[in-house]
Amino acid sequence: MTILHIDSSINGDNSASRAISRSILEQLRAQSQGSSVLSRDLVADPLPHLTLASFNDQEVLEEFLGADTVVIGAPMYNFTLPTQLKAWLDRILITGKTFRYTANGPEGLATGKRVIIALARGGIYDAGSPAAALEHLESYLRGVFNFIGIEPEFVAADGLNISSEQREASIRSALGETVRLAA
Numbered sequence: 001m002t003i004l005h006i007d008s009s010i011n012g013d014n015s016a017s018r019a020i021s022r023s024i025l026e027q028l029r030a031q032s033q034g035s036s037v038l039s040r041d042l043v044a045d046p047l048p049h050l051t052l053a054s055f056n057d058q059e060v061l062e063e064f065l066g067a068d069t070v071v072i073g074a075p076m077y078n079f080t081l082p083t084q085l086k087a088w089l090d091r092i093l094i095t096g097k098t099f100r101y102t103a104n105g106p107e108g109l110a111t112g113k114r115v116i117i118a119l120a121r122g123g124i125y126d127a128g129s130p131a132a133a134l135e136h137l138e139s140y141l142r143g144v145f146n147f148i149g150i151e152p153e154f155v156a157a158d159g160l161n162i163s164s165e166q167r168e169a170s171i172r173s174a175l176g177e178t179v180r181l182a183a
């Protein structure tokens with residue numbers, strides 16, 4: 001199994017999404033010995049903003065297409081994903097490669113991959129909560145991956161900025177969830 005591991009938090013060792021994505025990776029590796037892992041830290045090694053010239057560089061796309069499983073650490077910044085992660089998505093949403101338009105509408109071509117996303121959010125965005133309309137992280141990522149033919153799985157740590165107790169409990173629960181996810 002080839003695993004692609006993507007991180008996009010600017011918070012280094014204090015990052016919740018990095019801790020959760022690392023735990024997902026560890027669980028997957030324990031379950032499938034001998035799998036190869038390719039890591040891309042989008043903060044240590046950022047991709048430039050999309051330009052027309054970027055379409056000639058297919059390295060990021062090839063990495064994605066070559067992976068069986070993709071693990072992504074995705075923190076919420078300003079109600080959506082980090083720009084570093086958007087720059088990565090800009091390189092994998094390529095017509096004719098990961099989707100195409102047909103007479104019956106768009107068709108995802110990246111089927112058969114497992115995508116697991118570690119979300120970390122400072123607030124609470126559950127349906128019906130006051131801030132629900134501002135949730136543009138999970139909803140966006142689900143929409144994007146659905147578009148290319150993948151149903152992503154999510155492990156979320158929420159309410160991280162409400163209190164230190166809430167943060168600790170939320171991260172602990174998400175880390176527990178990663179065990180179930182890899183089982």
Ligand SMILES: Cc1cc2nc3c(=O)[nH]c(=O)nc-3n(C[C@H](O)[C@H](O)[C@H](O)COP(=O)(O)O)c2cc1C
Binds near residue numbers: 077
């Ligand atoms: C620049 C910045 C912007 C943020 N914006 C939001 C936000 O819009 N909504 C929210 O719920 N939390 C927000 N937060 C809180 C983060 O989602 C929270 O700290 C989370 O732990 C980030 O994940 P990380 O620890 O992996 O970086 C923001 C944090 C930072 C640093």
